[in-house]
Amino acid sequence: MILGIVVIFFLIFLMVIFPTRIKIINKILFLFTLIILILFAAFRDGKSVNDYELYVGAWYWASYEKTTIEASFIFIRDILRDGLRLHYLSIFIIYAILGVVTKLFAIKKIANNFYLAVLIYLSHFYILHELTQMRAGVAAGFILLAIAPLYNRNIKQFLFLTSIAIVFHYSAVLMLPLWFVRTNKNTKFLYYLVPIGIVFYVTGFNFIQKIPIPYFQTKLDTYQKLTEDGVEGYAKINVFNAFYLLRVLIFYFVMIFRHKIAEHSKYFYLLLRIEGISLFALPTLAIIPAIAYRVHEFLGIVELVLYPLIIYAFRIRIVGYFVVIMIALIMFCVNIFYNKLILF
Template identity: 40%
Template structure:
């Protein structure tokens, strides 16, 4: 399976290095790669990822603990109405997860295949091959960012409701509508990243008593997972190579924000969301599963932001090479160090 992913990664790399002048060929290749990604995620071997057995258990039992209604509906239709095997569940989520991510990329990115490369190197492995419910939600959230920029509340609100239907964590994105798509207050967002790290080392627990019943119940569930050993608190590392790399990327982009905006009109808004993702990661460290989940939701914007590193270099090919190195680094980290897939 890893060899197949490496092959797809290589094909996308060639599409970056040798871009077609024909929009028809570009779009056709984009769709073909999307289909391949959906097929790989659908037909991955059993036990090839951390969550496979969990979903197999959900499929085999009538008891559901902390599962969204979308999962129950999809399972009921596939299993009870049509009598399909568990494979059908992974097919549905793979198609949905890949589709919304590719739609989000096409909506927000000005460098299609560079974004696709970053996606395959990072969030494809995290979401479509592991956290399949959260993967669909994150993709829908990515699409909704357009409506924050355009100040169109109802399309944004409905998309977040749909995302929350697939994973409850998506409701955390609702306050992001208050963000302005301009450079205003961007310095404040940059400043909160080190503040989050400082609060982490001071041992500040900001989620001990959240005065919202539903959120508090979710937090209690994550605490139960932590205390039972399901969520490995020992593994939380604010100095992980992945987190430090993302902080470095943010500040490289932040220091060249005007140039980014010339390349992509969503740049300021995306930087603010990225800063929030880096801020909450150490801030919510008391419950690692919750921290990773929120950071993963908001951090999905790096699919669009990381390719903008290419604009910081005088020679475009050097910039492309830098993005490829980052994407390959994420790819290696997720497979060799995090061991997301086997």
């Protein structure tokens, strides 16, 4: 499986360094990219990634009550399993299609450089979402689609897309407060978000448990108990891990050159703010790792569009391309060899 993902990474890399303006070729390449990413995710080796057996098990569960998995998963499963009498692989195919299609179409709509954005996608979120957390992957795809209506202040489209995201993963509800995020040039305050988050982390300040919502508090208590018991997937986290520090470094680089980069994308300041909130969330909510990672990764989906814009920070454009490609390569290697999202 490692070889397969490396080959796909190399193919996308070739598309980045050998671009074409011929429309028919671009359409063919887009379709090829779409199909290859869907097929690889749908027919992935279950022994090489996490969560695969969980979904296979969920396929055979008799009722919704046996799990906290979203009702949408059960609904799709029941249609495929009981209505159409299909194999459990069918649900992996459906989620692969939804996860890949939503992200690629969102990238095509709001990214300046499609294949550079796909390279960033492949280096992290494709591995994390489409190959592992496929429910979160579909939700993240709809969140990315909601960026354009969020920028355009189209509340109907924003709420529609966010609602679909929530149906596929309840954690997507955290997208709703982003409606109040501004899109102007006043972004100096973003410099302080990460340091403030780290102060919260070091001092152990836990404001999230003060939210007076009974159902929310019950879920938090459950997560905290699982964390204290050291249950896999809920263990305490080290905020100062290599991947987070890399993202922080990139964020501050982008902040330094923000005025230069902003000239090339109307979505830039919105994306920058959401990324800042994502980086703030991980240390701030680290006392409850399951929530911290979920908020951090959901909002961090904007990196697919934000990171390729780094090329505009450089006067010599080829240097910018080199930097972004290196970021993708580093993230790709970190996910495979450090985070071990794909097992050997």
